[in-house]
Amino acid sequence: IIIRAFVGGSGTSDVAIDDVTTGPRPETTTPAPTTTPVPGSVKTLSKCDFQNDLCMWSNMQSAKIKWKRNKGLTPTRKEGAADTGPRTDHTLQSDQGYYLYMETSAHMQADTADLVTVQTFNSPVKVSFWYYMHGDTMGTLQVQLIDGHRHPVLWSVQGDKGDKWLPAYVDVPANQSNPYKLMIRAIEGKAGTSDVAIDDVIITQIVDVNSTALAPSQSPTGSPQDGSLPKGANSTWTGILFQCNFDVGSDCGWTHPKSEIMPWLFRSDETPTQGTGANRDHTSGEGQFAYIETSVQGGKVLTPQTTAVLTSPVLAVTLECPVVLTFWYNMYGATTGWLRIRIHGDSQNSLWSRHQQQSNNGDLWKKAEVPIPRDAVLKPFRINFEATRGTQILGDISIDDVVISQSCADTGDKPPGAAQEKVLFYCDFENSCDFTQSKTDNFDWSLNHGSTLTRDTGPDVDRTRGDQTGHYLYIETSSVARAPISPSENQGDTAVLQGPVLPDALLGCHYRLVFFYSMFGKETGSLSVKMKGSSSLLWSRSGEQSPDGKSWAGAVVMLPTGSSSQFEIIGVRGDGFHGDIAIDDVSVELLCPDKTTPALTTANNNNNNNNKADSNHADANDNNYNANTNHSDKNSNINNQTNNNKSN
Numbered sequence: 001i002i003i004r005a006f007v008g009g010s011g012t013s014d015v016a017i018d019d020v021t022t023g024p025r026p027e028t029t030t031p032a033p034t035t036t037p038v039p040g041s042v043k044t045l046s047k048c049d050f051q052n053d054l055c056m057w058s059n060m061q062s063a064k065i066k067w068k069r070n071k072g073l074t075p076t077r078k079e080g081a082a083d084t085g086p087r088t089d090h091t092l093q094s095d096q097g098y099y100l101y102m103e104t105s106a107h108m109q110a111d112t113a114d115l116v117t118v119q120t121f122n123s124p125v126k127v128s129f130w131y132y133m134h135g136d137t138m139g140t141l142q143v144q145l146i147d148g149h150r151h152p153v154l155w156s157v158q159g160d161k162g163d164k165w166l167p168a169y170v171d172v173p174a175n176q177s178n179p180y181k182l183m184i185r186a187i188e189g190k191a192g193t194s195d196v197a198i199d200d201v202i203i204t205q206i207v208d209v210n211s212t213a214l215a216p217s218q219s220p221t222g223s224p225q226d227g228s229l230p231k232g233a234n235s236t237w238t239g240i241l242f243q244c245n246f247d248v249g250s251d252c253g254w255t256h257p258k259s260e261i262m263p264w265l266f267r268s269d270e271t272p273t274q275g276t277g278a279n280r281d282h283t284s285g286e287g288q289f290a291y292i293e294t295s296v297q298g299g300k301v302l303t304p305q306t307t308a309v310l311t312s313p314v315l316a317v318t319l320e321c322p323v324v325l326t327f328w329y330n331m332y333g334a335t336t337g338w339l340r341i342r343i344h345g346d347s348q349n350s351l352w353s354r355h356q357q358q359s360n361n362g363d364l365w366k367k368a369e370v371p372i373p374r375d376a377v378l379k380p381f382r383i384n385f386e387a388t389r390g391t392q393i394l395g396d397i398s399i400d401d402v403v404i405s406q407s408c409a410d411t412g413d414k415p416p417g418a419a420q421e422k423v424l425f426y427c428d429f430e431n432s433c434d435f436t437q438s439k440t441d442n443f444d445w446s447l448n449h450g451s452t453l454t455r456d457t458g459p460d461v462d463r464t465r466g467d468q469t470g471h472y473l474y475i476e477t478s479s480v481a482r483a484p485i486s487p488s489e490n491q492g493d494t495a496v497l498q499g500p501v502l503p504d505a506l507l508g509c510h511y512r513l514v515f516f517y518s519m520f521g522k523e524t525g526s527l528s529v530k531m532k533g534s535s536s537l538l539w540s541r542s543g544e545q546s547p548d549g550k551s552w553a554g555a556v557v558m559l560p561t562g563s564s565s566q567f568e569i570i571g572v573r574g575d576g577f578h579g580d581i582a583i584d585d586v587s588v589e590l591l592c593p594d595k596t597t598p599a600l601t602t603a604n605n606n607n608n609n610n611n612k613a614d615s616n617h618a619d620a621n622d623n624n625y626n627a628n629t630n631h632s633d634k635n636s637n638i639n640n641q642t643n644n645n646k647s648n
Helices: 602-613
Strands: 042-048 057-059 068-071 098-102 112-117 125-133 140-146 153-158 166-172 181-187 196-206 235-244 265-267 289-292 307-311 323-330 338-343 352-355 366-372 383-388 397-410 420-427 446-449 471-475 494-498 510-519 526-531 537-542 553-559 567-572 581-592
Touching: 112 196, 125 140, 125 181, 140 166, 153 166, 181 196, 352 366, 383 397, 510 526, 526 553, 537 553, 567 581
Parallel strands: none
Antiparallel strands: 042 196, 057 112, 068 098, 098 196, 112 181, 125 166, 125 196, 140 153, 140 181, 235 397, 265 289, 289 397, 307 383, 323 366, 323 397, 338 352, 338 383, 420 581, 446 471, 471 581, 494 567, 510 553, 510 581, 526 537, 526 567
């Protein structure tokens, strides 16, 4: 055994150890443990420090950049060309230790490096690792779940996080009837100063004696045949809608009124006033946290009941699953006031509140979980953190590690006769789907990734992946099929997208359409849903619905059942170019009082396949998309335009 200490960069690097014991471990005198796993215990499935190889990870061949093992400085940093990448690995903290990194000097913005597990999993696991994101043009690091064609983002950070290693902890959802893999994706920033590194990746499982985490080594088989959530206890899918740890370089989109006397501040060490406030952040002990300074602001002593408001970015969720706000707070101080959570715009009702008498427990961080009411998320919403000063200066209030998540669960204990949900159709536009373009409208829906052609309208990223590589459909309002284009001449033009033909539902069953939409732009028209051949709208939205251009809102529409019914999603152009409308993650669910679920008929599928053969838009830029465009009578070249050129 060698205990080795390394000298740091200066004389302030003394290392101490104490109480070293050698000899038989005390537990060796006890009976050998049983081989039966103990429910609730933690089992390590994989632990990799990259000292010898990639362990259970491999590079995805389709990615433009490969993860590489490296030790010491990255080539860019070693050559002095840029200050990016780590100096040492995390395991040994020396230039002899290895780590994985993405070299970005010879690549372009939004190029990715994808690291995928070799094994598949089918029960809950947790992932922990250390990451290094230092560079002026740092991009994004994500953890994704690969489940067939779906790649939901479980964890994501972006921007420069400082010249240091930071920890990450990701709870991975699982579907026992649907094996999945994990992917760590790094996305290059604007230039070559965006090298991302990872080290010490560990995958663990909470042992359940009734299941196993590792499935046979095979590729994911896609969604279950009925597409439903897994049956049985603890079958829960959790998605992260928003998270922020306030660390250096992390712009999470928080805002506060400029006129505030006592604004929220960000700090990485103990607050100035003794006897109150946090000593360090909650995330790693070395990062930042948000807090209110209750002693003096701008040279003025603050008065009691002064309030500071911190507002989250605009968020949009589905309407079907519970939304929960989780955060950590510190209310150490003899005269601490109130901390409240509200929905932005509702000054009367608080979702959660604490006073110093409830939370004065020294300088410890405490965890809070706040359910968000369903009626609050029926449209895009924002969360307010409101901190109110107490009677004296010993009242600093701090928050850290804010997460807003959505959990969709099926506990398997529904009462007899309760509705069973089956997903018959799902499309995230990463591959061909059973949609067709109408022949009787004015222009077409277009496939896109990243931002749309025109500035100040349309989404920046797709909803599924949340990055520049994910796809969605949208209407480009600056380039409709008919010429000439003017702000008013083409107002009211429609683009009609037709869904698959649905079979007649069984008695007592109903179809439900679920999709996400983005309506950003001062001249946005309308988006509606109706059945083909009917003039009655089932759902409609008009005008700008996504004021920040980053939010996707969820829509749920009950569809009438009938013989060979088919729904249509209709985008209508407004009175100008700033009216791009987008849709993503479209699904059709069947709700029945029993478990009998008809499949889409072969005849209907053949009909859809025949429609595909008529496509006259096969020259779209994205080779993965075989859109069912039937506009033989139109000269639309929308899909041939360069999607990332903001020429307008």
